[in-house]
Amino acid sequence: MVSVSGDTPFPHRPRNLTIRELGIDDLAPVFHLGEELFTSDRYPSLYRIWDEWEVTRLFNTEPEYCLVAENEGVLAGFVLGTVIVKASWTYGYITWLGVNPQFQRQGIADMLVDRLIERTIAEGARMILVDTDPTNTPAINFFKRKGFGNERKHVFLSLNLTKHDYYSKLIAYERDRSDRRP
Numbered sequence: 001m002v003s004v005s006g007d008t009p010f011p012h013r014p015r016n017l018t019i020r021e022l023g024i025d026d027l028a029p030v031f032h033l034g035e036e037l038f039t040s041d042r043y044p045s046l047y048r049i050w051d052e053w054e055v056t057r058l059f060n061t062e063p064e065y066c067l068v069a070e071n072e073g074v075l076a077g078f079v080l081g082t083v084i085v086k087a088s089w090t091y092g093y094i095t096w097l098g099v100n101p102q103f104q105r106q107g108i109a110d111m112l113v114d115r116l117i118e119r120t121i122a123e124g125a126r127m128i129l130v131d132t133d134p135t136n137t138p139a140i141n142f143f144k145r146k147g148f149g150n151e152r153k154h155v156f157l158s159l160n161l162t163k164h165d166y167y168s169k170l171i172a173y174e175r176d177r178s179d180r181r182p
């Protein structure tokens with residue numbers, strides 16, 4: 001557990017802030033804070049939809065990269081990350097980062113990301129990745145301020161299968177088949 005002292009570029013950072021690993025009792029508060037923050041206007045792509053499995057999956061598989069910030073018993077923020085090992089390079093990945101609106105712009109995300117990066121470096125990471133919606137100005141400003149760059153645009157496309165000539169027939173066929181099952 002890391003305790004925060006006064007020498008910080010964020011003078012309003014809460015004095016009693018602690019950063020620690022996510023515990024079992026944090027699962028519901030983290031999930032609910034995420035529900036408040038990760039709304040569909042910020043994350044329109046379906047595969048990035050926040051749900052309770054995101055929290056429990058990362059807690060089960062990579063608890064060392066699941067950190068929370070707490071101030072006097074109140075959840076101030078969280079970061080959930082991972083490490084990706086490729087043949088030539090190891091990457092840290094910031095999967096989810098969220099700060100309670102009451103605590104924003106006080107340097108809490110800054111601390112959470114620092115602690116996560118330290119942990120990924122200990123596992124061999126030499127590059128840290130993150131992605132977000134291009135309209136998410138607070139997050140983009142935050143990451144740029146932290147030194148992230150080499151920004152690339154990523155395009156999501158979708159196809160409504162129910163309106164497609166062939167796939168709509170396949171959907172009807174499958175529905176029919178399951179209706180006929182005893």
Ligand SMILES: CC(C)(COP(=O)(O)OP(=O)(O)OC[C@H]1O[C@@H](n2cnc3c(N)ncnc32)[C@H](O)[C@@H]1OP(=O)(O)O)[C@@H](O)C(=O)NCCC(=O)NCCS
Nearest residue numbers: 096097098099104105106107108109110138139141142145
């Ligand atoms: C992005 C987010 C995590 C930043 O958390 P934070 O604790 O407020 O950030 P910090 O206090 O450590 O850093 C503050 C810096 O971030 C940027 N920033 C934060 N909020 C901002 C806002 N509303 N508008 C513009 N820039 C903002 C600025 O660069 C700011 O520095 P400044 O205050 O000197 O201008 C927070 O706004 C949040 O939880 N957003 C919703 C969830 C989200 O988008 N997560 C990121 C993708 S997973």
